[in-house]
Amino acid sequence: MRVGLFLTCLNDTLFPAAGKAVVQVLERLGHEVVFPRAQTCCGQAHFNTGYRRECGPLARKFVRDFAGLDHVVSPSASCVAMVRENYRDLVGESPPVYEFTEFLVDVLGVTDVGAAFPHRVAYHPTCHGLRLLDLGDRPTTLLRAVRGLRLIDLPDAKHCCGFGGTFALKNADTSVAMGTDKARAVLGTGAEVLAAVDNSCLMHIGGLLTRWRSGTRVLHVAEILAGT
Amino acid sequence: MSTWLGMPPFPEAAREALGDSQLRANLRAATGTIRAKRAAVVAERDDWEQLREAGRAIKDRALHDLDTYLVQLEHRVTEAGGVVHWARDADEANGIVAGLVRAAGASEVVKVKSMATQEIGLNEALAAAGITALETDLAELIVQLGHDRPSHILVPAIHRNRAQIRDLFRREMPGVDPELTDDPVALAAAARAHLRRAFLSARVAVSGANFAVAETGALVVVESEGNGRMCLTLPEVLISVVGIEKVIPTAADLAVMLQLLPRSATGERMNPYTSVWRGTTPGDGPREFHLVLLDNGRTTALADDIGREALRCIRCSACLNVCPVYERVGGHAYGSVYPGPIGAILTPQLRGPDPVADSLPYASTLCGACLDVCPVKIDIPRALVHLRGKVTHPPRERAIMRAAAWVLGSSSRFAAVRRVTALGTRLACWLPGPWRRWTQARDLPAPAEESFREWWDGRA
Ligand code: SF4
Numbered sequence: 001m002r003v004g005l006f007l008t009c010l011n012d013t014l015f016p017a018a019g020k021a022v023v024q025v026l027e028r029l030g031h032e033v034v035f036p037r038a039q040t041c042c043g044q045a046h047f048n049t050g051y052r053r054e055c056g057p058l059a060r061k062f063v064r065d066f067a068g069l070d071h072v073v074s075p076s077a078s079c080v081a082m083v084r085e086n087y088r089d090l091v092g093e094s095p096p097v098y099e100f101t102e103f104l105v106d107v108l109g110v111t112d113v114g115a116a117f118p119h120r121v122a123y124h125p126t127c128h129g130l131r132l133l134d135l136g137d138r139p140t141t142l143l144r145a146v147r148g149l150r151l152i153d154l155p156d157a158k159h160c161c162g163f164g165g166t167f168a169l170k171n172a173d174t175s176v177a178m179g180t181d182k183a184r185a186v187l188g189t190g191a192e193v194l195a196a197v198d199n200s201c202l203m204h205i206g207g208l209l210t211r212w213r214s215g216t217r218v219l220h221v222a223e224i225l226a227g228t
Numbered sequence: 229m230s231t232w233l234g235m236p237p238f239p240e241a242a243r244e245a246l247g248d249s250q251l252r253a254n255l256r257a258a259t260g261t262i263r264a265k266r267a268a269v270v271a272e273r274d275d276w277e278q279l280r281e282a283g284r285a286i287k288d289r290a291l292h293d294l295d296t297y298l299v300q301l302e303h304r305v306t307e308a309g310g311v312v313h314w315a316r317d318a319d320e321a322n323g324i325v326a327g328l329v330r331a332a333g334a335s336e337v338v339k340v341k342s343m344a345t346q347e348i349g350l351n352e353a354l355a356a357a358g359i360t361a362l363e364t365d366l367a368e369l370i371v372q373l374g375h376d377r378p379s380h381i382l383v384p385a386i387h388r389n390r391a392q393i394r395d396l397f398r399r400e401m402p403g404v405d406p407e408l409t410d411d412p413v414a415l416a417a418a419a420r421a422h423l424r425r426a427f428l429s430a431r432v433a434v435s436g437a438n439f440a441v442a443e444t445g446a447l448v449v450v451e452s453e454g455n456g457r458m459c460l461t462l463p464e465v466l467i468s469v470v471g472i473e474k475v476i477p478t479a480a481d482l483a484v485m486l487q488l489l490p491r492s493a494t495g496e497r498m499n500p501y502t503s504v505w506r507g508t509t510p511g512d513g514p515r516e517f518h519l520v521l522l523d524n525g526r527t528t529a530l531a532d533d534i535g536r537e538a539l540r541c542i543r544c545s546a547c548l549n550v551c552p553v554y555e556r557v558g559g560h561a562y563g564s565v566y567p568g569p570i571g572a573i574l575t576p577q578l579r580g581p582d583p584v585a586d587s588l589p590y591a592s593t594l595c596g597a598c599l600d601v602c603p604v605k606i607d608i609p610r611a612l613v614h615l616r617g618k619v620t621h622p623p624r625e626r627a628i629m630r631a632a633a634w635v636l637g638s639s640s641r642f643a644a645v646r647r648v649t650a651l652g653t654r655l656a657c658w659l660p661g662p663w664r665r666w667t668q669a670r671d672l673p674a675p676a677e678e679s680f681r682e683w684w685d686g687r688a
Binding site: 007009011012013014015016017019020023035037038039040041043045046047048049050051052054055057058061127128130131132159160162163164165166167168169170171172173174175176177178179203204206207208210211 | 238239242243246552553556557589590591592593594595596597599600613615616617618619621629630632633636637638639642646649663665666668669670671672673675676678679680681683684
């Protein structure tokens with residue numbers, strides 16, 4: 001299958017490993033990945049911060065950049081939710097975007113991608129993946145099939161981590177208080193790695209974990225699934 | 229809508245609240261308990277989603293033809309011996325109530341817990357007119373005795389624990405046992421003794437209503453303690469201040485609402501006391517009934533096709549109890565009587581723009597937990613985003629967002645900025661401005677050695 005990759009502006013700038021991992025897994029499964037070079041950003045930050053007008057051109061650009069692709073896959077649940085929930089209203093069409101784990105399980109019908117990752121992993125279901133995309137147990141089903149990986153229950157897993165886009169800056173104190181509770185819960189599990197399907201939330205939780213010199217790392221689920 | 233003067237915008241108010249570790253412990257315990265109870269009784273109903281959809285449809289129908297239903301309500305209430313008053317805003321409503329109390333020759337009123345009267349600052353307005361208002365709901369009484377502000381819609385004193393309430397009663401309640409303990413039964417008994425005298429002597433009661441049925445003219449108050457029932461039946465004059473959005477078309481609609489509300493609010497299948505009355509009944513209950521229908525910004529909200537969803541609210545508090553922001557900062561930080569997610573979309577619409585109201589739509593991570601539980605399916609995250617689009621953005625933020633949109637509008641401009649970002653994140657700890665708010669408590673990720681595009685191009 002020919003699959004378009006929507007990397008997202010955040011991954012493009014700070015987390016290239018997530019994009020590489022998506023390419024590696026899809027190619028390993030025998031699919032062709034295309035990367036439209038003109039792509040930039042879905043406009044989520046503008047839309048959610050109340051800059052709908054500034055978001056319009058970005059949404060139209062997205063539609064142009066990914067035109068002609070039947071499947072566009074992204075390692076960001078919240079950006080996929082942005083396109084799926086708001087584009088029809090914004091620009092009159094809704095491109096066929098899929099969150100990475102959703103694409104693997106629902107479209108490709110794969111739950112074991114042949115990965116190995118011998119570590120204790122806790123999974124944080126990010127809010128937009130959980131409530132807007134209804135990812136359910138797709139990410140954990142994929143993680144459970146990874147050889148050597150021990151999936152550890154995260155207490156209060158469904159509680160928001162406090163990132164919230166510009167919330168993390170506009171309400172930094174509340175954001176950090178929420179992130180602190182999440183990071184403490186992660187440390188309490190004894191997990192070596194915290195995994196999620198949004199690098200934005202992981203940047204927030206991981207930013208606390210490294211500031212505390214905790215030794216616990218954050219990784220995008222795709223990076224774990226790419227490991228062999 | 230009455231504002232809490234001197235309150236700072238949400239971020240600052242929240243910072244102060246976050247420093248109160250006792251508050252956070254009280255809130256975590258209380259919201260955690262209600263959340264679990266609600267989840268258990270909701271799980272019992274396999275038709276819960278249909279009930280929610282029915283609740284949404286009823287409220288939407290009522291709001292769609294609000295003018296018709298309100299006039300119908302007025303006719304039915306008048307036929308049943310009540311008097312209907314229309315109040316455009318808080319001042320008008322307060323003036324009407326004060327005039328009615330004076331006309332009854334009373335200087336004291338007992339009050340049923342009501343959000344509408346809190347919203348218009350009725351107690352303060354009555355005090356200015358020389359009338360004492362006594363709150364009879366236990367939690368509301370705790371707030372009143374403490375010269376405090378409510379911090380939750382259903383449990384206004386949720387920010388206080390039992391020991392704090394015991395101390396307050398010992399200090400503020402005339403004639404209370406100085407050895408009073410923090411046993412809930414003992415606290416309730418002290419409040420009961422304190423209130424009994426007032427119930428028996430009061431000639432005027434003031435209430436709100438959870439629902440007003442247009443078809444029959446019936447008013448409905450739902451409560452747990454029975455103190456409301458005392459106020460609604462014992463005094464000679466009853467005055468109910470009711471927001472115009474409380475009207476529902478038919479008595480059958482009530483059957484749906486009374487299944488949704490207690491489960492969502494207190495996590496009970498049914499609440500202990502449900503009082504329903506129409507006008508006056510000779511020889512039974514108040515001999516005079518006044519209904520004050522309150523607009524106070526509601527018609528402005530009604531004119532906004534997304535914002536109007538907030539008028540479906542039945543004040544159950546489920547969205548507060550699941551909100552991770554509310555759980556950390558409590559209700560006072562929202563600067564109005566409507567805290568939590570519903571407050572964040574209701575207050576700005578009822579009040580119009582000011583620094584506090586403008587900060588409220590941003591008091592959320594858009595996590596969506598509120599939408600999941602709302603019994604009338606208010607899409608609070610969508611309304612928050614919509615209202616964010618209507619506030620006046622700070623000039624610096626606007627400039628940054630415009631510049632970002634321009635950069636992201638072209639892949640070559642974006643590429644140029646990506647290259648300097650690698651350096652930027654290294655320097656961010658020393659950079660001034662908004663990024664400081666990130667780096668004060670959180671690290672930024674170290675930039676990658678090789679960008680995605682370099683890697684992609686380097687593959688054969
Ligand atoms: S918005 Fe919904 S959940 Fe929140 S108080 Fe109103 S009815 Fe209840």
